[in-house]
Structure formats: structure tokens, C-alpha cells
Amino acid sequence: MEQIVAKLLIYGDLPVDSILMQLSNVYKDFHSGNYSKEDLITRCYRQVKRLLELGTSCAFDKNLWHNYLTYLLIMDENPFSLTCEKVGSKDGSVNHFAINDFHAFKELFDFDFSDLEKSLGIDCFSCITNYKAIDKPELMYNGNVSEKVKALSESLEKTESDDEFFDTVTSFYKRIGVGEFGLNKAFRIRELPEGKVEFNPINNMDAVVLNDLVGYELQKEKLIANTKAFVEGKKANNVLLFGDSGTGKSTSIKAIVNEFYSEGLRMIEIYKYQFRMLSQLIAQIKNRNYKFIIYMDDLSFEEDESDYKFLKAVIEGGVETKPDNILIYATSNRRHLIKETWKDRRDIEQDGDIHRSDTMEEKLSLANRFGVTIGYYKPSRQEFYDIVKVLAERNGIEMDEAELRLEADRWELSHGGVSGRTAQQFITHLQGK
Incomplete structure (x- = not known):
């Protein structure tokens, strides 16, 4: 040997x-x-x-x-x-x-x-x-x-x-x-001493597919269309999924990766404290024969945080052009990502000619750099019932529809209100009984 x-x-x-x-x-x-x-x-x-x-x-x-x-x-x-x-x-x-x-x-x-x-x-x-x-x-x-x-x-x-x-x-x-x-489909990153980035596979990624997300058909179509263009080598935009918690934003991202994995799509999840590593991360993947989604979950910044400037430079505005095989997909409960206060609007001319302040423009410019923005909002009561009914059928739960609705109402009152997440948690509760 x-x-x-x-x-x-x-x-x-x-x-x-x-x-x-x-x-x-x-x-x-x-x-x-x-x-x-x-x-x-x-x-x-x-x-x-x-x-x-x-x-x-x-x-x-x-x-x-x-x-x-x-x-x-x-x-x-x-x-x-x-x-x-x-x-x-x-x-x-x-x-x-x-x-x-x-x-x-x-x-x-x-x-x-x-x-x-x-x-x-x-x-x-x-x-x-x-x-x-x-x-x-x-x-x-x-x-x-x-x-x-x-x-x-x-x-x-x-x-x-x-x-x-x-x-x-x-x-x-x-x-x-x-x-x-x-x-592997998805990765997290770790900084190495020499300044490089190590990619650690996520071995137990959720096997969710888009059909598992009940409702939100227009949102899913928009996300699929942009991602499909991306994996086919056509022009595509960075995507911001914003809206109420528990409505399926993160689930949609996971599902889209599962959907297009066989076509060369990979996902790299990063956190806010890792934004300073974005340039090195991109340098290590820009010549690979894959399409990468850099995924940022629950993205938002407080008033005194400045890490968003690293992200702005990468998305658009830096000296180096972002490679064609990389897009940024982010989810957030905030439409504009960065906390805005009334004092940011004080820069108004005294003659009545209104304009946004430089501070506001600075903060809003990050969200504006996402070419596609998709809103996910809490379902109505009827939509909540529809989600519960579909999930119950998929999981083999047989219950009178009136009783199912009544139990779902009782559950959501103490578990975060009507949302897709609450519906799933309710079905899980029923399965465990």
C-alpha cells in the first residue's frame, strides 16, 4: 500500500x-x-x-x-x-x-x-x-x-x-x-486565524418544500421566479422578505434551496457579527461552479449599530462588483431594516420645501438595495382556519371542523396570535396528544 x-x-x-x-x-x-x-x-x-x-x-x-x-x-x-x-x-x-x-x-x-x-x-x-x-x-x-x-x-x-x-x-x-x-446544501461560516473563512455544512437542514407552506401563493411565485432566473444564469435581484413573525419567511428560503439544490443552488447563512467577513467569504466562492444565496435571517439594526454599512458595500456600491453567482436573501420583521426615529426627520427646510434628511436617506438606502421586496403578513382569521385545516389533513388528524376551529382559537390566544407558525405548533400539539 x-x-x-x-x-x-x-x-x-x-x-x-x-x-x-x-x-x-x-x-x-x-x-x-x-x-x-x-x-x-x-x-x-x-x-x-x-x-x-x-x-x-x-x-x-x-x-x-x-x-x-x-x-x-x-x-x-x-x-x-x-x-x-x-x-x-x-x-x-x-x-x-x-x-x-x-x-x-x-x-x-x-x-x-x-x-x-x-x-x-x-x-x-x-x-x-x-x-x-x-x-x-x-x-x-x-x-x-x-x-x-x-x-x-x-x-x-x-x-x-x-x-x-x-x-x-x-x-x-x-x-x-x-x-x-x-x-451539501447549506453552510454556516467560521473565521480562521489567517483571515480566511471556513464553511461548515448544516447536516440536518429542514427538508421543507414550498408546498408545505400553505397560502402566500403570490409571494412564493415571486421568490421562485427570481431564484429560477438566478440558477439559469439570468439577471436576478437580491431579495428582502419582510413582514410579521411566523408567516413563513424563513421557511420560504429553506424551501427554495431544497427546490433548486439539484440545479447547483447553495445557501450560506451568516449573522450580523460576521458581516465584516463578507468580502473574504465572497472571494472564496466567486469562482466556484455554483449559485450561492447568502442568507441573513431576522435582519435588523438598532439606531447605534453600524454593521449594516458592510452589507451596503457588498450589495451595491463597493469598488469590486458583486459576482454573478452570488445573491443576498434576507428576512426581517422590519420593512426598512434599520430603526428610524422622529429625530431623523428634523432636517426640513424652513421655507416649506420638504425633503428627507441625510440621516433618513442613509438608513433607508440599505432596504432600497434589495431589488425584490416581498411582504409576508399575518393571515386573516379565515386564512388561519384554512391553514389549520390543510395541515391537519396532511398529518392525518381527523377532527370535526367546528371542533378543530374552536381548539385552534383556544391555542392561538396563548401562543402568539394567528400565523402559520402558530398553526403548525397547534398541529404538532394535536399529534402529541
């Missing part, structure tokens, strides 16, 4: 503590003959445990070794894989090195652990290459990662030549992508 790993060039920059490098070192010591049997057994078990942990977290099955190698191929963001993601595999000298690496990976796919197992008296590698996972649907894992890794792993198992292996991997890069962005 150590000789195979040594052949890797494009994919050879693996961390020393990676499973593959650690097993390579095990084989290096094994072939040298200068080793302690107990030490090698311990080291083998340690790496097998790591494979089991990865397999459990991603719900891998059948051949964990193949799943792991496939996971490495998918996650490695190198110049070759990133180019394939953007333009596909093109004729070029780099393909020669890539095929050599894929030949090595094919050897690793077919690697026989039996000599090591026989010498050490262990069978752990035989077990993980014929592995049956425990079916536990309640376990939290990322379904996108699991499905895509297992599907590509099974396709690579069937390849019969280096060229076929090459075509299978590169077509995956072009069709799905590479790294975390290829496998």
Missing part, C-alpha cells in the same frame, strides 16, 4: 493523520519486518474505528473501504478537480497525471488486506469490506453525502480500466461538484 500511495501526485497532499496515510505507514512497517505485532494490531484497529465512525456519521454501507476512498476523491479540492467542476475534463497534460492517480486509486480499490490480516491474526478489514449498517432512520446524518458517495463508490467498483475510472470521477465533478459544496 505504501508504494501505491507514494505514486499519488494530484491527490497526494493528504494529511499525515488521514486514515489512508496511517494505514500506508502500517504497511511500511509491516513490510520492513521490524515491528511489534501488538503495536500493528492496535494501529490497524485505530484506523478501522475511524472508518466505522465515518461510516456511521455518513450512513455508509457494504464496503466502507471503497466508500472512504470515494469520499477522498470527492472532497479533494485540487486544481484538477476544481477545473473539472467548472468546465468538465478537457484535453490537457494534467490529464496524464490525473489518470496516473486514478490508476493508483483503482489499485487501492482492489487492495487485498488478507496477508496483513493473516500475519496479525485479525479480520477487521474483511468485515469493513463486507459491511452491513444498522438501519436506524432516526439517526441524524447528511443524506446528500451518504447517497452521492455510495452511488459513486458503486460506479467506481464496476469500472474496468483507468480511462473508465477517469471518466466516472470527472463526470461526477462536472455534474455534482467537488468538496463540501458538491455534497
Whole structure:
């Protein structure tokens, strides 16, 4: 194995503590003959445990070794894989090195652990290459990662030549992508010491779809139209969803990401204190082959806050043009985002010629930079009943309609008033009884 790993060039920059490098070192010591049997057994078990942990977290099955190698191929963001993601595999000298690496990976796919197992008296590698996972649907894992890794792993198992292996991997890069962005829908960010941004996948994103949001058809149509134009490479606007709480603003954003994920849409959620990282965030994603929504939930600023100026510069007005593959979607309970006071209106000319003050213009200019604004308002009483009725039917709750309305009225009186959120909470309450 150590000789195979040594052949890797494009994919050879693996961390020393990676499973593959650690097993390579095990084989290096094994072939040298200068080793302690107990030490090698311990080291083998340690790496097998790591494979089991990865397999459990991603719900891998059948051949964990193949799943792991496939996971490495998918996650490695190198110049070759990133180019394939953007333009596909093109004729070029780099393909020669890539095929050599894929030949090595094919050897690793077919690697026989039996000599090591026989010498050490262990069978752990035989077990993980014929592995049956425990079916536990309640376990939290990322379904996108699991499905895509297992599907590509099974396709690579069937390849019969280096060229076929090459075509299978590169077509995956072009069709799905590479790294975390290829496998995940949504991310949060964390600032690294060197000033860069780390993207952390949101593994348990709500699987809500737009049909789950009862009502608000005009709002959904407007949001879909703008997002559809965006993913198709047409001109599209930043979007502000404003209005009463519990009306489905955040749900609409999650649903739109689920709706267009297969077309390359990804979401990055950021918070107000992270606005100063916006420029670095954009620099790291502007050349990727995805469409990104930078999502800001419950966006608003108090009178003494100035972080909104970072956002203004990014949306429109900075020296650098915002890339075409990035839009900003925000939700807010405030139409104008920034708290406005009566003293902001004091700058009025004495001759009766009225004009907005500079302070007001400064504050209102942020909301005006969202090209699409969509209002979500509390439903009427009848609309609230309609939402409750539809949700009850969807969840198999059988109750006389008059009684259902009466119970819904009692619930909303002490739970925030009429809204889609209150209706959903009421249905959840009924399900738990």
C-alpha cells in the first residue's frame, strides 16, 4: 500500500493523520519486518474505528473501504478537480497525471488486506469490506453525502480500466461538484486565524418544500421566479422578505434551496457579527461552479449599530462588483431594516420645501438595495382556519371542523396570535396528544 500511495501526485497532499496515510505507514512497517505485532494490531484497529465512525456519521454501507476512498476523491479540492467542476475534463497534460492517480486509486480499490490480516491474526478489514449498517432512520446524518458517495463508490467498483475510472470521477465533478459544496446544501461560516473563512455544512437542514407552506401563493411565485432566473444564469435581484413573525419567511428560503439544490443552488447563512467577513467569504466562492444565496435571517439594526454599512458595500456600491453567482436573501420583521426615529426627520427646510434628511436617506438606502421586496403578513382569521385545516389533513388528524376551529382559537390566544407558525405548533400539539 505504501508504494501505491507514494505514486499519488494530484491527490497526494493528504494529511499525515488521514486514515489512508496511517494505514500506508502500517504497511511500511509491516513490510520492513521490524515491528511489534501488538503495536500493528492496535494501529490497524485505530484506523478501522475511524472508518466505522465515518461510516456511521455518513450512513455508509457494504464496503466502507471503497466508500472512504470515494469520499477522498470527492472532497479533494485540487486544481484538477476544481477545473473539472467548472468546465468538465478537457484535453490537457494534467490529464496524464490525473489518470496516473486514478490508476493508483483503482489499485487501492482492489487492495487485498488478507496477508496483513493473516500475519496479525485479525479480520477487521474483511468485515469493513463486507459491511452491513444498522438501519436506524432516526439517526441524524447528511443524506446528500451518504447517497452521492455510495452511488459513486458503486460506479467506481464496476469500472474496468483507468480511462473508465477517469471518466466516472470527472463526470461526477462536472455534474455534482467537488468538496463540501458538491455534497451539501447549506453552510454556516467560521473565521480562521489567517483571515480566511471556513464553511461548515448544516447536516440536518429542514427538508421543507414550498408546498408545505400553505397560502402566500403570490409571494412564493415571486421568490421562485427570481431564484429560477438566478440558477439559469439570468439577471436576478437580491431579495428582502419582510413582514410579521411566523408567516413563513424563513421557511420560504429553506424551501427554495431544497427546490433548486439539484440545479447547483447553495445557501450560506451568516449573522450580523460576521458581516465584516463578507468580502473574504465572497472571494472564496466567486469562482466556484455554483449559485450561492447568502442568507441573513431576522435582519435588523438598532439606531447605534453600524454593521449594516458592510452589507451596503457588498450589495451595491463597493469598488469590486458583486459576482454573478452570488445573491443576498434576507428576512426581517422590519420593512426598512434599520430603526428610524422622529429625530431623523428634523432636517426640513424652513421655507416649506420638504425633503428627507441625510440621516433618513442613509438608513433607508440599505432596504432600497434589495431589488425584490416581498411582504409576508399575518393571515386573516379565515386564512388561519384554512391553514389549520390543510395541515391537519396532511398529518392525518381527523377532527370535526367546528371542533378543530374552536381548539385552534383556544391555542392561538396563548401562543402568539394567528400565523402559520402558530398553526403548525397547534398541529404538532394535536399529534402529541
